[in-house]
Amino acid sequence: MNKELLIGGKSCASYGSNHLLPARTAEGAPDQYSAYEGASAPPFELMENGMKNTGDKSGQANQLALQEHEEFSPCQTELNTVYVSEQDIKEALLQYVSSKCFYRTAPAKHMKVQNLIPLNTYRYHLETFTEHRETHRASELYKGGFVDSCAVAPPPALWEIEVDPPPLFTDCEMHIPVPHTYSVEHCPNCKGRGRTECTSCNGTGKKTCSACNGSGTTDQADFNICSFCGGSGTVCCFMCGGNGWLKCYRCSGSGILLFHTELTITWKNNRTEHVVDKNSGFPVYRLQEVTGKGIFTDEHSLVYPIVNFPESSINEGSRACIEQHKMQFALESRILRQKQTVELVPVSKVEYEWKGKLHSFYVFGNEKKVYAKDYPGECCCTII
Ligand SMILES: [Zn+2]
Ligand SMILES: [Zn+2]
Ligand SMILES: [Zn+2]
Numbered sequence: 001m002n003k004e005l006l007i008g009g010k011s012c013a014s015y016g017s018n019h020l021l022p023a024r025t026a027e028g029a030p031d032q033y034s035a036y037e038g039a040s041a042p043p044f045e046l047m048e049n050g051m052k053n054t055g056d057k058s059g060q061a062n063q064l065a066l067q068e069h070e071e072f073s074p075c076q077t078e079l080n081t082v083y084v085s086e087q088d089i090k091e092a093l094l095q096y097v098s099s100k101c102f103y104r105t106a107p108a109k110h111m112k113v114q115n116l117i118p119l120n121t122y123r124y125h126l127e128t129f130t131e132h133r134e135t136h137r138a139s140e141l142y143k144g145g146f147v148d149s150c151a152v153a154p155p156p157a158l159w160e161i162e163v164d165p166p167p168l169f170t171d172c173e174m175h176i177p178v179p180h181t182y183s184v185e186h187c188p189n190c191k192g193r194g195r196t197e198c199t200s201c202n203g204t205g206k207k208t209c210s211a212c213n214g215s216g217t218t219d220q221a222d223f224n225i226c227s228f229c230g231g232s233g234t235v236c237c238f239m240c241g242g243n244g245w246l247k248c249y250r251c252s253g254s255g256i257l258l259f260h261t262e263l264t265i266t267w268k269n270n271r272t273e274h275v276v277d278k279n280s281g282f283p284v285y286r287l288q289e290v291t292g293k294g295i296f297t298d299e300h301s302l303v304y305p306i307v308n309f310p311e312s313s314i315n316e317g318s319r320a321c322i323e324q325h326k327m328q329f330a331l332e333s334r335i336l337r338q339k340q341t342v343e344l345v346p347v348s349k350v351e352y353e354w355k356g357k358l359h360s361f362y363v364f365g366n367e368k369k370v371y372a373k374d375y376p377g378e379c380c381c382t383i384i
Contacts, residue, residue: 140258
């Protein structure tokens with residue numbers, strides 16, 4: 001029953017079962033790739049070389065796959081199967097209608113199912129687990145003591161720093177001070193002076209008296225001397241206490257800071273989906289709400305494009321997604337792991353009769369969700 005599924009021209013796994021099947025790796029590839037476990041971008045070059053090296057064999061394998069495809073297609077058989085019973089359908093619709101405030105349940109209870117049309121489709125997922133590293137200079141107050149500078153030992157290169165990565169395909173971020181990158185330097189905010197010019201008085205220590213507006217008198221006629229400024233027209237700056245300077249907030253007045261290089265590591269699981277759209281009237285974006293039946297899974301340091309899936313759109317989707325991830329991630333990140341899966345997502349179109357008219361709705365996913373655009377029991381009235 002099971003047939004070999006070719007990945008990049010190599011026999012990798014089986015499909016045609018409702019069960020999730022573990023993938024075997026491409027012959028010759030695992031040993032090459034094992035050295036790159038948990039490391040190194042961009043190993044796609046290796047993949048391309050690997051494919052070139054096995055070019056002739058791949059060609060033969062592709063030919064074989066093609067022949068097999070022509071004579072056998074278990075997935076196509078599954079594709080034309082209705083996965084829900086009439087009872088399931090009625091229950092799903094009734095549950096859907098009951099969840100809507102202004103839907104009458106009568107059509108769902110008494111409809112006559114006329115036709116069940118399987119519109120099952122395939123959904124392809126590519127997950128690329130990447131690690132990205134970048135550094136920036138960070139500073140803190142220096143309180144004296146040992147400085148782990150580059151004089152102690154040369155700092156490690158960006159990718160030489162060993163860390164425990166999170167579980168595969170899990171987003172995570174980590175900040176690590178890089179050893180041997182510490183140095184004591186002048187504070188850039190005050191240029192080592194420990195203080196900065198008061199912005200309130202521009203360093204003069206004085207401000208125009210607000211009571212006399214700088215004139216020194218309170219009455220134009222009698223020339224009474226302003227009691228706030230004693231006739232000078234200026235008062236002492238409240239911000240700096242009159243000295244024109246403020247203690248530098250960054251170095252707390254010391255004029256120096258302890259700098260080091262901070263490494264930020266970001267692990268991210270990047271997912272791209274490809275769904276075969278049958279243009280049947282069912283909006284495929286709704287499939288995001290449901291799960292399907294896993295029929296193929298393949299996980300490696302790097303995965304090869306699927307080449308002989310019965311539905312050619314899955315082959316094209318696989319190739320396009322892998323290429324897109326390569327372009328998107330291989331240059332700036334390391335690809336640690338990739339996983340591709342194909343699911344069979346059940347979708348059934350239900351045609352039914354209600355009061356002499358034909359209507360339809362869709363039941364989709366393992367969860368048996370309902371999409372009913374023209375349900376006849378929808379009330380137009382609102383709350384009276
Ligand atoms: Zn005054
Ligand atoms: Zn001031
Ligand atoms: Zn400072």
